[in-house]
Amino acid sequence: MDINSRPxxxxxxxxxxxxxxxREFLRDVQPFLHADRPQLVFDxxxxxxxxxxxxxxxxxxxxxxxxxxxxxxxxSLSDQSAVVLELTRTERLFEIYETSTDAARSFSGFLxxxxxxxxxxxKRPAAPAAx
Amino acid sequence: MDIRGLLLVNSGNTRQExxxxxxxxxxxxxxxxxxxxxxxxxxxxRQFGILPAAAVVETTAPAGTGISIPSGLHCVTSTPxxxxxxxxxxxxxxxxxxxELVVLIRLGSYAEIDFEQLVQFHLDQGSRVSQVSHQxxxxxxxxxxxxxxxxxxxLFRSRLNRCRSECPLMEHERLVNHLSxxxxxxxxxxxxxxxxxxxxxxxxxxxxxxxxxPGAMIEKGARVLAPAFIGAFARVRTGAVVTRCASIEHHAxxxxxxxxxxxxxxxxxxxxxxxxxxxxxxGMRQVANLRRDVTVEIPDPKLIDLISATSGKRLLxxxxxxxxxxxxxxxxxxxxxxxxxxxxxxxxxxxxxxALGNAAGYETPACDTExxxxxxxxxxxxxYGHQ
Numbered sequence: 001m002d003i004n005s006r007p008x009x010x011x012x013x014x015x016x017x018x019x020x021x022x023r024e025f026l027r028d029v030q031p032f033l034h035a036d037r038p039q040l041v042f043d044x045x046x047x048x049x050x051x052x053x054x055x056x057x058x059x060x061x062x063x064x065x066x067x068x069x070x071x072x073x074x075x076s077l078s079d080q081s082a083v084v085l086e087l088t089r090t091e092r093l094f095e096i097y098e099t100s101t102d103a104a105r106s107f108s109g110f111l112x113x114x115x116x117x118x119x120x121x122x123k124r125p126a127a128p129a130a131x
Numbered sequence: 132m133d134i135r136g137l138l139l140v141n142s143g144n145t146r147q148e149x150x151x152x153x154x155x156x157x158x159x160x161x162x163x164x165x166x167x168x169x170x171x172x173x174x175x176x177r178q179f180g181i182l183p184a185a186a187v188v189e190t191t192a193p194a195g196t197g198i199s200i201p202s203g204l205h206c207v208t209s210t211p212x213x214x215x216x217x218x219x220x221x222x223x224x225x226x227x228x229x230x231e232l233v234v235l236i237r238l239g240s241y242a243e244i245d246f247e248q249l250v251q252f253h254l255d256q257g258s259r260v261s262q263v264s265h266q267x268x269x270x271x272x273x274x275x276x277x278x279x280x281x282x283x284x285x286l287f288r289s290r291l292n293r294c295r296s297e298c299p300l301m302e303h304e305r306l307v308n309h310l311s312x313x314x315x316x317x318x319x320x321x322x323x324x325x326x327x328x329x330x331x332x333x334x335x336x337x338x339x340x341x342x343x344x345p346g347a348m349i350e351k352g353a354r355v356l357a358p359a360f361i362g363a364f365a366r367v368r369t370g371a372v373v374t375r376c377a378s379i380e381h382h383a384x385x386x387x388x389x390x391x392x393x394x395x396x397x398x399x400x401x402x403x404x405x406x407x408x409x410x411x412x413x414g415m416r417q418v419a420n421l422r423r424d425v426t427v428e429i430p431d432p433k434l435i436d437l438i439s440a441t442s443g444k445r446l447l448x449x450x451x452x453x454x455x456x457x458x459x460x461x462x463x464x465x466x467x468x469x470x471x472x473x474x475x476x477x478x479x480x481x482x483x484x485x486a487l488g489n490a491a492g493y494e495t496p497a498c499d500t501e502x503x504x505x506x507x508x509x510x511x512x513x514x515y516g517h518q
């Protein structure tokens with residue numbers, strides 16, 4: 001069995017994620033993304049404002065990580081960020097965990113309980129009956 | 132017998148989180164499937180011969196702006212602090228003008244009450260004030276003998292919480308919607324579109340279960356699946372899908388490729404291109420997500436925006452778009468290097484929202500990713516079936 005010993009970087013995202021702060025954040029995480037097989041967790045618990053530029057930045061980070069055979073996972077989504085990710089059809093691209101710890105642990109092993117939580121949360125209610 | 136109706140609309144029982152939707156007035160004056168609950172209740176009173184009716188509406192906006200007033204209804208707007216005093220004055224005016232009974236309704240709850248039964252109950256009981264209840268819970272619907280001004284005054288001064296005389300309750304068993312939060316607003320739209328109510332959507336039923344109001348524009352390539360409602364001057368742009376009891380209110384706009392599923396888009400709301408709006412109420416630059424039970428502000432106008440209610444401003448915006456269109460096309464024609472290849476269906480299904488820009492070329496799978504990886508040539512239709 002392959003034991004993962006590479007570091008997992010957990011970054012807390014800023015409260016407001018607009019084009020300016022997204023650029024700054026991207027600059028901050030760039031060195032981690034350029035490492036070999038980067039493993040990043042973004043903690044979105046403090047995000048109160050997320051716009052299209054912020055989502056674009058998340059996708060850019062994921063794309064960069066994938067190029068180097070790494071991954072970016074999201075944790076502790078605030079209500080605001082969860083709604084915007086769902087609205088822009090991007091929530092399905094990321095593994096999303098309840099806590100940063102779960103997200104970090106998921107790099108070294110499959111966490112069925114954490115995944116089950118996520119699936120239950122995303123379960124759609126039945127459509128209303130048509131007339 | 133002279134029976135008159137008095138409708139009160141305020142935000143008294145609205146949930147704190149949903150107050151943000153009240154920029155244009157309380158939930159009772161927000162349109163649901165083309166008409167406000169106030170209009171629907173005024174229509175119902177008219178059907179039962181309760182005429183004339185008057186309304187007192189709480190608003191923070193300048194007198195009457197942004198509130199759709201039904202024809203044949205005398206409507207007075209009021210600030211929140213003077214609301215109950217004006218309501219009491221309206222009652223007294225009715226009594227002075229010869230009313231014998233006044234049916235008082237606060238929206239509040241939208242209930243399809245049998246007013247004939249209520250009046251009969253009131254007369255049978257011989258009481259001064261009668262009230263309607265639903266499942267043992269009192270509703271803000273009363274029948275008051277107009278000559279009993281002191282009883283009415285005590286009722287208004289206690290904000291309909293207390294009556295000084297005995298107040299018998301008439302049990303109502305049909306539909307009641309408390310209209311206290313975005314979820315109730317959504318539920319009312321579902322009930323109207325699925326014909327669980329006696330009232331129906333405004334506009335013409337262009338095909339079974341699809342109601343369209345005059346001036347609405349559904350562009351070629353857009354898909355509207357029953358039951359759905361498209362309000363007056365609303366616009367559903369090409370590639371958009373409106374489905375599962377979705378209600379697009381007047382002057383709202385759903386941009387290209389967006390999916391509106393089991394959601395209400397409030398008047399003058401713009402839903403950006405390529406978005407998924409599901410189980411939500413969108414408007415006033417807010418989205419109330421009903422699955423998560425949360426209302427969030429969307430500051431990015433590319434996602435959710437508020438279209439100007441002034442026709443002049445809308446005209447100017449359209450003119451600016453039109454004037455910049457030709458130079459933009461010419462620029463793209465010169466520098467984009469010829470015509471772009473038409474993307475195939477598999478590519479189209481994996482596109483992110485155009486509102487996000489290129490996003491490093493990453494594509495969102497709109498269909499089953501696992502299956503798509505295993506069978507790259509397989510075309511997986513979206514669950515909405517529009518492609």
